[in-house]
Amino acid sequence: MKKILVIGLIVAVAGYTALMGFILLFGAGDDEGGRVGIGWISLLMMILAIFLCACQSVQYSQSKPPSAEELLAMDQQADLFQWEGTVYETNVDWTTSLHVTKHQQVGVIQKTAVKNFEHGTASRLQKGTAIYSVKEREDMLVVELHGKTKIYTAHAEG
Incomplete structure (x- = not known):
């Protein structure tokens, strides 16, 4: 159960980071360097979060009848x-x-x-x-x- 919550949290953070990254990257309209750099960092953080989610090993356990x-x-x-x-x-x-x-x-x-x-x-x-x-x-x-x-x-x- 804890693993599912952690994965859900990582996916939520990745989604938020992706949204903010795209807004800052493509909606900035400011070429003075400040926002565009933050946009690229946010995009890289999103990719990192997705990579971490993909690398999570999900283990399924089957319960067995008691002896x-x-x-x-x-x-x-x-x-x-x-x-x-x-x-x-x-x-x-x-x-x-x-x-x-x-x-x-x-x-x-x-x-x-x-x-x-x-x-x-x-x-x-x-x-x-x-x-x-x-x-x-x-x-x-x-x-x-x-x-x-x-x-x-x-x-x-x-």
Whole structure:
């Protein structure tokens, strides 16, 4: 954000300098040397400002979804698992009012752990717990525990 503001400021200064340079250079009508020299200096400053803007390297960063370890560091009680490289978490506020339909089994939890998450690792679910897809959405998976369906939502980019 700061880089965008700096570039914007440089462009504004360059524009102002260019305007003043052209006014002084071409609108001076005074050949006594005073204004014409200032006009050339303003023009050179404008070119320098444009050159500096062009040389700015703009870096784009992409945010990535949080890892299971990062989520557990923020909330040690988080109920989550990793499936095919994506971390899924339950007890997400906006999912409490959703009604989803269990579709087909996609696999089972391989192990329970709090570190070194990989495919099939859960923080709370027991080894062997079945995981199901849902018909309505691709970013959710469900498990059934003690007769209740728990919705797990995929963590998108952070």
